[in-house]
Amino acid sequence: MPTDTTTRAYDVIVIGAGPVGENVADRTTAAGLSTVLVESELAGGECSYWACEPSKALLRPALLRADAVHMPGLDPAVGNALDAKAVLAHRDRMAGDWKDDGQVEWIASAGIDFLRGHARLAGEREVTVEGPDGGTVRLRARHAVAVCTGSGPALPRLPGIEALRPWTNREATSAQQVPRRLAIVGAGVVGVEMATAWQALGSQVTLLARGERVLPRMERFAGELVTERLREAGAVVRFGVEVAAAERTPGGEVAITLSDGGELLADEILFATGRAPRSVDIGLDTVGLIPGDWLAADDTLTVAAVPGEWLYAVGDVNGRALYTHQGKYQARIAGAVIAARARGEQPAPGRWSPHRSTADHEAVPGVVFTDPEVASVGLTSDEALRTGRVVEVVDHDLGQLAGAHQYRPGYQGRARILLDPERQVVVGATFAGPGVAELLYSATVAIAGEVPVERLWHAVPAFPTISEVWLRLLETRSQS
Numbered sequence: 392m393p394t395d396t397t398t399r400a401y402d403v404i405v406i407g408a409g410p411v412g413e414n415v416a417d418r419t420t421a422a423g424l425s426t427v428l429v430e431s432e433l434a435g436g437e438c439s440y441w442a443c444e445p446s447k448a449l450l451r452p453a454l455l456r457a458d459a460v461h462m463p464g465l466d467p468a469v470g471n472a473l474d475a476k477a478v479l480a481h482r483d484r485m486a487g488d489w490k491d492d493g494q495v496e497w498i499a500s501a502g503i504d505f506l507r508g509h510a511r512l513a514g515e516r517e518v519t520v521e522g523p524d525g526g527t528v529r530l531r532a533r534h535a536v537a538v539c540t541g542s543g544p545a546l547p548r549l550p551g552i553e554a555l556r557p558w559t560n561r562e563a564t565s566a567q568q569v570p571r572r573l574a575i576v577g578a579g580v581v582g583v584e585m586a587t588a589w590q591a592l593g594s595q596v597t598l599l600a601r602g603e604r605v606l607p608r609m610e611r612f613a614g615e616l617v618t619e620r621l622r623e624a625g626a627v628v629r630f631g632v633e634v635a636a637a638e639r640t641p642g643g644e645v646a647i648t649l650s651d652g653g654e655l656l657a658d659e660i661l662f663a664t665g666r667a668p669r670s671v672d673i674g675l676d677t678v679g680l681i682p683g684d685w686l687a688a689d690d691t692l693t694v695a696a697v698p699g700e701w702l703y704a705v706g707d708v709n710g711r712a713l714y715t716h717q718g719k720y721q722a723r724i725a726g727a728v729i730a731a732r733a734r735g736e737q738p739a740p741g742r743w744s745p746h747r748s749t750a751d752h753e754a755v756p757g758v759v760f761t762d763p764e765v766a767s768v769g770l771t772s773d774e775a776l777r778t779g780r781v782v783e784v785v786d787h788d789l790g791q792l793a794g795a796h797q798y799r800p801g802y803q804g805r806a807r808i809l810l811d812p813e814r815q816v817v818v819g820a821t822f823a824g825p826g827v828a829e830l831l832y833s834a835t836v837a838i839a840g841e842v843p844v845e846r847l848w849h850a851v852p853a854f855p856t857i858s859e860v861w862l863r864l865l866e867t868r869s870q871s
């Protein structure tokens with residue numbers, strides 16, 4: 392990109408072409424606003440190349456095998472070790488071989504201008520883009536700048552961590568070899584998913600949880616079931632330990648000293664210790680914000696700390712709900728808000744208006760693709776306790792359902808819903824069991840739609856499906 396001393400003007404500038412930036416740009420373009428989308432790496436973002444897509448491609452064979460080994464009549468060889476080479480090749484294809492030609496083509500077909508380079512805010516409505524060849528392009532937005540720069544791994548402050556060459560989500564989703572021993576630090580979503588995948592691919596995984604359970608932000612029973620299955624699969628799961636020190640030995644191994652004085656040797660170490668916003672080098676200081684901070688946005692996705700209602704933060708970078716689907720929901724809303732303001736209108740009022748991302752507070756769905764799967768939306772019982780919300784908790788054993796037995800003989804799993812006793816609506820749901828991922832949308836509709844419990848009796852689940860748990864939960868409640 393040669394240096395362009397003139398300033399190019401657009402209605403909207405979107406920084407970051409991850410799933411979220413692409414969706415903001417799509418919405419504003421569809422609303423008739425000229426839009427430029429700037430990307431410093433690969434269009435498609437973390438999700439397409441080093442997160443959702445490759446991780447699910449690694450996990451699907453493991454989960455399919457876990458179901459298949461329980462099913463009479465299948466070739467017993469289905470339970471053999473996975474063909475790691477074939478799984479990794481499948482993963483490569485699902486990550487588009489780390490090329491973004493297809494995405495760039497789609498961006499052009501949607502009528503969005505695409506610019507490759509590192510974008511930085513340069514004051515109100517101004518952005519500079521440093522291209523791959525070092526040249527600079529200046530951009531000015533007539534209406535809005537949307538920051539959609541996502542998040543990166545948050546590594547602990549451990550002396551010598553760079554020299555350790557640890558895995559982050561990037562290596563964990565793109566590695567071309569299966570390490571013989573893999574230590575995983577952090578037992579959140581990335582930790583348990585990657586433990587499931589790499590153990591199934593042949594690594595000896597040790598998962599180090601600093602607390603007393605895995606998936607600490609979810610219902611306790613979910614973490615317990617996942618721990619049980621991980622241990623059955625041969626992984627070592629340890630609780631109440633942190634990494635006190637770690638180094639690469641001259642032989643290339645990772646020597647880890649644990650907080651309890653124990654020692655552990657591994658071939659690779661993955662830090663799955665959370666995320667940090669990609670906001671260090673995007674010119675936040677030029678608009679009075681602090682580089683490196685989460686970019687707080689209100690329900691219209693506007694950065695209210697900056698006057699003038701021109702700056703938006705959408706997706707992971709605002710820290711509201713770090714999921715692709717939730718970021719894309721925010722993107723649709725941000726696009727609608729930008730279009731409304733460009734027409735001189737105010738965002739429509741009301742909690743569930745098309746201009747408010749209310750679901751970020753009420754109904755964020757998430758699926759953990761482990762064996763068993765964990766699917767949850769809305770409030771958990773811990774969260775209700777912590778925030779002092781009065782809820783009615785109803786549990787049911789998924790293993791008692793005919794549909795569950797059809798799905799996997801010997802099925803084990805559990806479901807919980809939380810009800811608001813005053814409003815008589817569901818405010819939270821968690822399902823832990825094989826194949827529950829597809830159950831989640833029903834719970835999300837119940838929560839976002841504020842469907843009265845009385846009406847749920849009329850939503851009849853088909854026999855024999857795992858969805859019949861809804862009926863059992865309602866029956867359990869009416870009997871108690």
Ligand SMILES: Cc1cc2nc3c(=O)[nH]c(=O)nc-3n(C[C@H](O)[C@H](O)[C@H](O)COP(=O)(O)OP(=O)(O)OC[C@H]3O[C@@H](n4cnc5c(N)ncnc54)[C@H](O)[C@@H]3O)c2cc1C
Pocket residue numbers: 406407408409410411412429430431432433434435436437438439441442443444446447508509510511539540541542560564581669672673705706707708712713714715716717718
């Ligand atoms: C291992 C892993 C697995 C996951 N699995 C799932 C899953 O199954 N389902 C799910 O819903 N979520 C999943 N997530 C979360 C999901 O990846 C994120 O929520 C999602 O990628 C956020 O999208 P985004 O567009 O906000 O950010 P990103 O996907 O991070 O995209 C941001 C883009 O901005 C670009 N960028 C950054 N700075 C600049 C700049 N200055 N100039 C130009 N471009 C810039 C980046 O290069 C990147 O392409 C997973 C996360 C991890 C780590």
Ligand SMILES: NC(=O)c1ccc[n+]([C@@H]2O[C@H](COP(=O)([O-])OP(=O)(O)OC[C@H]3O[C@@H](n4cnc5c(N)ncnc54)[C@H](O)[C@@H]3O)[C@@H](O)[C@H]2O)c1
Pocket residue numbers: 547576577578579580581582584599600601607632633634663664665666712713714757758759760
């Ligand atoms: N299937 C999915 O949808 C999916 C999959 C992966 C990630 N994600 C998204 O990405 C986000 C990030 O995932 P994540 O697992 O990196 O973060 P997380 O916040 O879910 O889990 C990180 C864990 O690491 C622990 N931790 C932090 N510092 C530590 C340290 N120094 N030592 C030991 N443990 C430490 C935390 O206590 C926490 O339990 C998730 O919140 C989720 O929104 C979604």
